[in-house]
Amino acid sequence: MEVEVTDELLASFHQNTILLSYNNPAPSEGRYGWLKSGQRLRFRHSITIEQNCGLYGGPYAPFVGGHPSCGLCTMGSFSYSYSPLPDGLIVGRYCSISTGLKFIDSHHPIQSLTTSAFLFRPSNNLFKEYITPSIRAFASSFSTAGEKKYPVIAHDVWIGANCTLGLGISIGSGAIIAANSTVTGDVPPYAIVGGNPAKIIRFRFDFETIAKLIASQWWTHDPKTIFSGETLNPEDVLRSIGDASPAFHPWSVTL
Secondary structure, eight states: OEEEOOHHHHHHHHHTTEESSTTOOSOBTTEETTEETTOEEEOSSOOEEESSEEEOSOSBOOSTTSOOBOSOOEEOTTOEESSOOOTTOEEOSSOEEOTTOEEOOOOOOSSSSOOSGGGTOTTSTTTGGGOOHHHHHHHHHOOTTOSOOOOEEOSSOEEOTTOEEOTTOEEOTTOEEOTTOEEOSOBOTTEEEEETTEEEEEESSOHHHHHHHHHHTGGGBOHHHHTOSSOOOHHHHHHHHTTTOOBOOOOEEEO
């Protein structure tokens, strides 16, 4: 799918505080952050971007063999990323993503005789004089991008600098990924994980409080209500928002 960037789209991004650089100014001469009017964006997935979020990283470059992406992805309000993100990624609300985030989105065959690119790069001069019809047939059906989807990042997730995420995983609300970590499995809500491979270090709160936070879905409430109390202690906030707290209905754009 292709979408042409228009002056109207850039203006709506600015009006609804979808930022493409830190506190970037209004569109000028057909440019807004790293986008420009007339540019054509290619998407492999439909995306929805909510108001008040920051996609600062620009176009996404995968590992060799993966699919490049325009730099826009599904992202919820009050989230931001300093890293380029692929359009297949889903990011919830209130997420903080630092620089250097990468995804394991390029693969070699592991069930065949060899993992070598010999089997899927028949045009590479290293191999081409030895390529057989069976290799060409294999290469035509093999996808270096793999079959798994990009991760789903829930709400209030903090990802530190220079982390790597595997595909097909989910990161629960409230989780923290320590800098320089490699995450290849699901991360539970409110867990702090780190290392290579990443392991649970501890949880942010006790399990009773975590259950209450998840049940409250506080990120769906009006921010002015959530943060209006005298303290930001989770228990105090949960008491203050109650069942009658107004819901938050952000502006969004789907591309």
